[in-house]
Amino acid sequence: MRKITLRSYVDLLKLEDVLRQHPFYFKAARIAIEIYLKLHDNPLTDENKEHEADTANMSDKELKKLRNKQRRAQKKAQIEEEKKNAEKEKQQRNQKKKKDDDDEEIGGPKEELIPEKLAKVETPLEEAIKFLTPLKNLVKNKIETHLFAFEIYFRKEKFLLMLQSVKRAFAIDSSHPWLHECMIRLFHSVCESKDLPETVRTVLKQEMNRLFGATNPKNFNETFLKRNSDSLPHRLSAAKMVYYLDSSSQKRAIELATTLDGSLTNRNLQTCMEVLEALCDGSLGDCKEAAEAYRASCHKLFPYALAFMPPGYEEDMKITVNGDSSAETEELANEI
Secondary structure, three states, X not given: OHHHHHXXXXXXXXXXXXXXXXXXXXXXXXXXXXXXXXXXXXXXXXXXXXXXXXXXXXXXXXXXXXXXXXXXXXXXXXHHHHHHHHHHHHHHHHHHHHHHHXXXXXXXXXXXXXXXXXXXXXOHHHHHHHHHHHHHHHOOOOHHHHHHHHHHHHHHOOHHHHHHHHHHHHHHOOOOHHHHHHHHHHHHHHHHOOOOOHHHHHHHHHHHHHHHOXXXXXXXXXXXXXHOOOEHHHXXXXXXXXXXXXXXXXXXXXXXXXXXXXXXXXXXXXXXHHHHHHHHHOOOOOOHHHHHHHHHHHXXXXXXXXXXXXXXXXXXXHHHHHOOHHHHHHHHHHHO
């Protein structure tokens, strides 16, 4: 019995070395990296300015609903504020003692986690690397690890690290759709860069010939598309690169991505959601009408998927589920 106990204790000590190899850590790290990449690409600005920009594009009916929702939220906030004030004094009395005890146990004060500060971090790419490093050491067999590495280094313009990430991902799955996007962006960036150090350019030239051969980014993308024309995920990646390489080809890119032919493989809910996201996030340019048309088409294929429900469905469901009949009556009265 003692040997079994000792063995379990040793296994527990070893767990610390591989804890970040756990699937749940990988999932959490992946989400964190995605958030920091989005914060780098679209830094948060003043919320009031964003709100004004949103309301400027709303119809009168949508504005009425928004104002009613704001009034209800304000009333709810007032009630919650009163409850908080009642408990605030009690919490403050215990907070200082608890903080002192925690600092004494850990050996130093904790950094306070403020949501606004975390959302407006000054160096999001550096924060993303903190989550990436354990993955590169412990989960190097997953292609997503190296593709996330590419996304970070691409934004930092680290060409050799971009090349390293692509080669490692290529060794795992050379036909992965996301890898194709990374390869095209690397190929295009190397072709467009004129001020690279000579040693870096020499290494890149050798490796580019091995990866791509005697071709150019457009031809390489077309070859990839022909080879995988019956796969919706691959068509989406190729369509993104069609627009990335030539924004004047937006119409063709949208047609490639939004095809819903029944003969396509992987025409599932997840892939269709990714196509809709690409139509909305600018990967295929400004195409709001195409996005709405695609949403409607997918709604027929997946009638119960929330991602493809008509605009306003989620708000209507909240009213129905919560049974807020007074709020619904107020909205109807204002509309009348």
